[in-house]
Amino acid sequence: MGRRALLPWAGLALAAGLLAGTGAELLPRAHLAWRLLRAAEDPPALARLRLDPVATPERVAGEIDAALAAQDDSLAQSFLELADARGIPVDATRRTQVAALQQVAPLRTARAFAEGALTGQADSGVGLAGAFAADLTGLGDLRDLAREGGHLVRDEPYDSVLLGLASVGLAATAATYAGGLGAVVRGGATLLKTAHRSGRLSRPLAASLGRLARESVDPAAMRSMAVAAGRFDLVAARTAARNGIRTGAVTELTALGGRAYALQTRLGTRGVFQVLSLARSPAEVGRAVRLAEGMGPATRAVLKLLDRAALVIGAVLMELVRTVWLALGWCWGLALFCRRLGFLIGRLIWPKPRRGRINAARSLPIAAVASA
Known part of the structure; x- marks a missing residue:
């Protein structure tokens, strides 16, 4: 040759x-990229693919320690659930510390309930129960309407989100008494209102919520509610709320509240606030519901490890x-x-x-x- x-x-x-x-x-890389693209509309599958490089024994141990330091027993337990599901070893000392934290959590019950009922702020299920109890009677919504409605009547800057959610909440309270049909709407409005008041909403989601709140209530009816709340006239405020709700526009707002309520039943109060601080749109809150359905008790740990990458592919889509x-x-x-x-x-x-x-x-x- x-x-x-x-x-x-x-x-x-x-x-x-x-x-x-x-x-x-x-x-x-291409094989992983293809699997990620196929899982783009399946949040649990997307999260499982992205957990492999980050869910290490060292990282899980560090996150459990951080949750213990923050006295967040539900997050610490979520990391234990994730570790057990993925076969990650966790030493007995940390497991004992998590169990001990869960034992002392009920001692803070009375104070948290009272704070939730009086101020509407909550960081636990008990505190949220207090806020819900106040809103269920209409007093919590009346308090918020009197506070922010006074600014509205005087043409001063006011919180449109609180006013809108309080209006929807008052309208839903009657349905709740009638037969429980408004319980989800009532609970969702309380959750969103509490998250907004405590600064737990991401900026994009807060902007979306503000738009929905403004579109859901007739401005003239909102002024009537504010005047009635200023007189502490619950009946008149509730009547104005029912008459002022725009049925078509409020659907999206109540859907968001329903998703938040579904998350609260699965993840607890801190869990739903964690989601609301990460999600940038109502659609991403819906994806978080699907993630919670697929990941169960480990959902909070997954969100802590992956952030928004647990919900969406994000900016790496083109890559x-x-x-x-x-x-x-x-x-x-x-x-x-x-x-x-x-x-x-x-x-x-x-x-x-x-x-x-x-x-x-x-x-x-x-x-x-x-x-x-």
């Missing part, structure tokens, strides 16, 4: 090295798509390589006749005719 005959093989060897070198790094396209280009290059390799192997097995031999073979019939 001459030097010229070796040139195609040398080029093929260079291409093979290039394909092997790039494929070793590109193909695993994932680019990686998949690069992998497709690599496969095309591999196909061309295989085609060229097959061609060269065929040449080895069935070598191409030399031009001199072809000319000699063509001249044989002519010579035979001439001799005849």
Whole structure:
């Protein structure tokens, strides 16, 4: 085999090295990117894929210690649930500390309930129960309407979110008494109002909530509610709330409240506040509900480890798509390589006749005719 005959093989060897070198790094990334893209609309599957590099024993142990220091027993328990589900070892000392924290949590019950009922602020299920009890009677909503409605009547800056949610809450209270139909709406409004008051909403979600609150209540009716609340006339305020609610516009607001209420039943008060601080839109709150349905008690730990990456693919979407396209280009290059390799192997097995031999073979019939 001459030097010229070796040139195609040398080029093929260079291409093979290039394909092997790039494929070793590109193909695993492309496989993960493809799985992430397929899981884009499945929050539990997306979270499981993204947990692998971050849910290490060291990280889990550190997060449990941080939750214990913050006296967040539900978050600490959530990390224990995640560790057990993924086979991550947790030493007995930490498990004992989590159990001890859960034992002392009820001692703060009375104070938290009273604070929730009087101020509407809550950081626990008990505190939220106090806020809910006040709102269920209408007194909590009346308090908020009197406070912010006074600013509205005097044409001063006011909190449209609190006014809107208090209005929806008053309208839902009657339905709750009538037969429990408004319990979810009532509870959702209280959750959103408490989260807003304590600064637990992300800025984009707070902006969306403000828009929904303004669109849900007629401005004239809101002024009537504010005047009635200033007189502490609960009946008049509730009547104005029922008459002032815009049925079509309030649907999206009550849907958001319903999702928040569903999260509270699964994750507790701190869990739903954790979600509301991460989600940037009502749709992302809905994705958090699906995450909680799939991950169960480990949901809070997943959110702590992954942040918004547990809910959405985020800014890396274009990078994932680019990686998949690069992998497709690599496969095309591999196909061309295989085609060229097959061609060269065929040449080895069935070598191409030399031009001199072809000319000699063509001249044989002519010579035979001439001799005849």
